[in-house]
Amino acid sequence: MKKTLIQVMGFLISTTGWFFVCCTLAMNYWRFTYIGGQGGYWVIKAAWYWTTLWRDCYTDTTAVDNCREYDVLWVINPRNTAERGYIQTVRGLVLFGMALGFFAAIFCFIGMDCTYIGGSERTNDIILLTGALFHFIGGVADVAGYCLFTIRLGRAAFARMSSRGVLRYQIGPPIYLGFVGSFCIILGSILYVVTVYRILVPKRKVDASMPRKPMTAKSYVPLAKSKTLYTEDHTASIHSDLSRPLSKLSGHESRVSHITEISDRDDFV
Template sequence: MNQNACEIAAFLLCIAGWVLTTSTLPTEFWQVSTITDIVIVTANFYSNLWKMCVHDSTGVSDCKDFESLLALPVHIQVCRAFLITSVILCFLGVILALVGMKCTKIGGSDITKAKFAFTAGIHFIVGGLLSMSCFSLYANRITSEFYDAKFYQTKFELGAGLFIGWAGSLLCIVGGILYCIATSKVAFQKKRKGYINKGTAITNEIVTSTTQSKSKQFDRAAYI
């Protein structure tokens, strides 16, 4: 696969991953109340990082936002920070990727564009890892409470938002790795060749000047 095709594939993967990850922000089904060992279910609870919702047996849903930031559990605050940072990093990665792709007309020389694309890949990898950590931390809290025999409050199961987030995070990481692989040779190896060529030119100049000085000394000796 050539560089253009690899960049386009990486860009599509990263865009899809970023969209999926961002779509989990308003998604309410991060965790859903379990109905195990319950004979009569009068209401279902579900929530995300921002609010808790209840859906009763009459079909009416009601949601309440988490009003106090400091009163939230630590894992929700950490997940918020990770996810928002991930979305911002991936957004910056999209801009850098558009500038650095070879099929675009902006960004300067090929080496400069490759550096932009390589930086975009780093942004997507870091953003994907942050969002993956966010969803994994949230899921770990759900599973630990679910299997805790001493936890007597409402137990929850993994919601659809977590699976969507995991898929988006994985796409961002894979796309970022493809970006780095496709552009690393152009961004760094050509620069090294340039230094080698400069060093060879300087060496040739030194050898030429030494040869000329020796020839001049030989000419003077011949006249003497």
């Protein structure tokens, strides 16, 4: 029951994370800036510049959006080439993570104990471990994509602090939502691995056919000491026999002689 509950929690958390990541691809305002609103006719002067992974847009206070789709990756202007290059890298990382997340969700759904699809318990654990690995790699790829976008944005903002007339963008809500979703994905993969860690660290096999008797302090006698005790007892018995009087030994000698006579007679026969 505890294992199944952890797997269900991991499935819900990782699925929520992938939902957040998918939402960021369709959201606007990955980066934005605000200009105007002071002096003059403010209805026309105020404007917002914002971008996504797919286009640059301009919105004024009349609520009219003017957008320009990103052109091809390689263009003649080197500056535009660097700009489009990092955008394409962010796209590739996020989409690569989503592709892995699709297969990871399928594997984890099949390998969970509550679905009864995978087969035996070991087969389910192996499938679930594969899905958890895909979840983890996909989450790391998404984090790398969002970090690359943030680092590029911050570097451009600090490099243009001294330049006048240059737009300095801020980080938009999709980036924060993407970070939250990526960490949810990684957390879900960790919960999956917790339930199947026995595959990575198997139990030691103990041979039950050979019972082990616990050794106590009384039963342990060193070999040298046992030999000494045996020798002393044997020597003491010999000395006690020699110290007996002849009257007490006569019966013993008669029995020995009687046995000797019978054995000689048997040999003669």
